[in-house]
Amino acid sequence: MGTVEIRDVRKAYGQIEVIHGVSIDIADGEFVALVGPSGCGKSTLLRMIAGLEEISGGQIAIGDRVVNDVVPKDRHIAMVFQNYALYPHMNVRENMGFALRQRRLPRAEIDARVMEAARILGLEQLLDRKPRQLSGGQRQRVAMGRAIVRQPNVFLFDEPLSNLDAKLRVQMRSELKELHQRLGVTTVYVTHDQIEAMTLADRVVVMNGGIVEQMGPPLDLYDRPESLFVAAFIGSPPMNFLEGVVEGADTLLLDDAQSIALPMSVSGKGRTTVGxxxxxxSLAATGWPATVAVVEPTGSETQITARMGEHVVRVLVRGRTDAQPGDAIHLTARAEDIHLFDSRSGRRRRPGE
Known part of the structure; x- marks a missing residue:
């Protein structure tokens, strides 16, 4: 069984606690992405699952066994690192089979596992090459092959695509997703790239400052972020925010004294951030007045940066537009696409709050 249970896990370096009681249940065969900015604790948590970092408190179980005091090689996991970690003096075949040789498996079984992994990853023609003779994408495939041959209960990936160029990252994302669909092995994947997390994972865990801000299916986080942090982190381009005080039932008075009419009734008082x-x-004939600052066409869509008083907002237009810098425009949004947050707590506002 490849289940992973993380129960109130904490990590401290001396008096400084960096992971603050994290709890996550990962189902057998599930692909879970840990995402967040640098320093949020995601890689530390992954290394604790792997046994490369000691746990200061709480419990981690893989399958039906608590592994707090189990050494990494006995946890039935395989880890793929950011820097590939290949042995430069070994060829691809030797790199992929190294862990199996250490376990003293029969030569025939090692060869069979290496060839099967090479077939899955398209490495059959590269088995006799050294790492220096491979491209970045090929090296990453070898690193994944080395993990596959171990036939683990859980795959752990620590930002495996961050060293690749943008085009190759997109290609490898697709290959990773196809690999998971084919093998069905439980996968925990760390990344700072929310696009990777959204496209790869069954469930995304957003971390911030050593805690879990929110977790759930990618589109749930996109459609209903529970905090300003999640709202800002998930989605590309990022969400626009307008902060002010609700007046009456449907007017937001911004900090620069500009008022915008909201397309729905808002109950409750206090400082509110509209996302x-x-x-x-959308561009419209009437609505919130704005002035175009920058127009960035990409062919299939156009990104417009506009100013609403002292606020800067970005608009993503499908297709093309005639808008030019300096043009006066009007913007609208549907009520169901507007998110309300309490400006002080940063949490999503509930009806009546």
């Missing part, structure tokens, strides 16, 4: 994704803002 709207760029793709949910």
């Amino acid at each position: 709207i994704r760029p793709e949910h803002l």
